[in-house]
Amino acid sequence: MEIAATPLQAMLDREAIRDCLARLxxxxxxxxxxxIRACCWPDGSTDYGVFAGDFDAYLAWVVPGADAILCTQHLLGQSVIDLEGDAARVETQVQSYHRIDMGDAQRDVMIGGRYLDLFERREGQWRIARRTMLYDWVQDIGVSADWSQGVMGMAFSAPHFTGRANGDHSVRFFARETD
Structure with a gap:
């Protein structure tokens, strides 16, 4: 059930929620x-099936992340957003990629699922109060590509083109320190 002051406010609320999801x-x-802290309420909780806990435990789990997970990418799909005053129930499709160092080789794994998020607006700001992850599928793609060889047989002109979880080129880009 939708409870919003005006259609314009409902649109602004939905956009703020989508922005929060993307930033998270x-x-x-x-x-x-x-x-991450700016997207979740400190008294919130998460349940990923493989991890469940309060916000502080979640933050300690996801940052710095497992050393074996060298790179991740979360692709967000459509979100169904049911506004209920200062709360919203949100289901968002997600596909995530993980490059995992298995010791003898790196492997690429894809996961598809949905986030079920309870958002709350406090002092005008939307953040996640509770998240549950639902898994729809997982696929082990196999041995990762060797990025030292570039892409499609063409070498990279500089090392910053490959993404990584910690300290990749996008950090400098958003800090406006690009070359």
């Missing part, structure tokens, strides 16, 4: 505690 995915991919 970026924070998780870059293991950026400040960005």
């Amino acid at each position: 995915a970026r924070g998780e991919d870059r293991r950026d505690a400040d960005l």
Whole structure:
């Protein structure tokens, strides 16, 4: 059931929620505690099935992340957003990529699922109060590509073109320190 002051306010609320979701995915991919903290209420909780806990435990789990997970990327799909005053129930489709160092080789794994998020607006700001992850599928793609060889047989002209969880080129880009 939709409860909003005006259609314009409902549109603005939905956009703020989508922006929060995108920033949280970026924070998780870059293991950026400040960005994650800005998207979740400190008294919140998460349940990923493989991890469940309060916000502090979640932050300690996701930042710095597992050393074996060298790179992640979360692709967000459509979100169904049911506004209920200062709360919203949100289901967001997600596909995540993980490059995992298995010791003898790196492997690429894809996961598809949905986030079920309870958002709350406090003092005009939307953040996640509770998240549950539902898994729809997982696929082990196999041995990762060797990025030292570039892409499609063409070498990279500089090392910053490949993404990584910690300290990749996008950190400088958003800090406006690009070359």
